[in-house]
Amino acid sequence: MDMVKAAKELLLQDKVDIFLGYRKLDGHQIPHGFTKAHVDDLDQLEISLNRYPLEKIACDLAQKDPALKIGILARDCSQRALNLLYTWDQLNPENIETLTVNCCPSPLSTHGDCSYLTPKPTGDYKKAHGVDYNDSPKDFLANHDSGERLSRWMYEFQKCIKCYGCRNVCPVCFCKECSLEHPNLVEPGVLPAEVPIFHLIRATHMAGRCIDCGLCEDACPAHIPLRMLYREVNDAVSDIFGYVPGDHIEKSPFSIIGKTVELTPAPMDV
Amino acid sequence: MTVKRIAFVQELLKFMGLEGRLHLEWISSAEAQKYVDVVTKFTEKIRNMGPNPLRAINEMKKAG
Incomplete structure (x- = not known):
């Protein structure tokens, strides 16, 4: 397999110290760091629809050893995540090598081979009372009045078991201190989470960050359509600021003090 | 900002x-x-909109 050969070459030629990919353990494909010392393990390299935030693992490794050269099995979403992590100085592009595999369709790319190629099915009850995974934010806004939008999102948010899976799996969540753990914002140890503030805090922090990989939605045990929510976040950021996170190395408008675009406060309509 | x-x-x-x-x-x-005008206008607007719908939802949830 070409990918195996390419990864072996990276390791044997000392271009990378560790190569992050997947291998099978007890029947599950899990992330694995392949090294030169055990280069033959690469024969077990698995490439499939399964995804984990390998970039996040790379960030952890780089924090422990900033000089470590890391190879990553990358999809399009990984490339966007890497661009964003470079922008925020979480990873040094000189230390990262990627081997690209085909990936999922997104606003930035239309080809693919990923768990997202087949749209996630939405059940009838969810369609009637909640939010369709595959609805576009613009259609959702156009087809439902404000009371219905609120009740549909509240139906989704109330299922939250506050597992923090969305944050933990997110490749671009790297903050040392997380607002979702701030006792004044989110009361610790209380279930269910106060809605919708928990989800709106996260949605707000995804502005200018979310690279639309959909891992949060995959990880959510309560089936909250998070990707759809953050797509709206991305739409708003792109409509207002013309900024697409991870598209290329460019700072987010929210991290630049001063004007990036001319904005005037919206008038109060009575 | x-x-x-x-x-x-x-x-x-x-x-x-x-x-x-x-x-x-x-x-x-x-x-x-201007301050007086804006605050008065906004207060009126909010009063006309009625109470925050989230409050009812969160209270309903607490009551089970």
Whole structure:
């Protein structure tokens, strides 16, 4: 397999110290760091629809050893995540090598081979009372009045078991201190989470960050359509600021003090 | 920075069906009358919109 050969070459030629990919353990494909010392393990390299935030693992490794050269099995979403992590100085592009595999369709790319190629099915009850995974934010806004939008999102948010899976799996969540753990914002140890503030805090922090990989939605045990929510976040950021996170190395408008675009406060309509 | 964040949060709240409850206005300390006008107008607007629907939802949830 070409990918195996390419990864072996990276390791044997000392271009990378560790190569992050997947291998099978007890029947599950899990992330694995392949090294030169055990280069033959690469024969077990698995490439499939399964995804984990390998970039996040790379960030952890780089924090422990900033000089470590890391190879990553990358999809399009990984490339966007890497661009964003470079922008925020979480990873040094000189230390990262990627081997690209085909990936999922997104606003930035239309080809693919990923768990997202087949749209996630939405059940009838969810369609009637909640939010369709595959609805576009613009259609959702156009087809439902404000009371219905609120009740549909509240139906989704109330299922939250506050597992923090969305944050933990997110490749671009790297903050040392997380607002979702701030006792004044989110009361610790209380279930269910106060809605919708928990989800709106996260949605707000995804502005200018979310690279639309959909891992949060995959990880959510309560089936909250998070990707759809953050797509709206991305739409708003792109409509207002013309900024697409991870598209290329460019700072987010929210991290630049001063004007990036001319904005005037919206008038109060009575 | 404020106007950027508020513009975004207004969009997000609209998506959630909570539009109109957040407003941003620049008022200098020398513009007392403007301050009075804006606050009066906003108070009236909010009063006409009625209580925050989230309160009812969260209280209902507590009651089980």
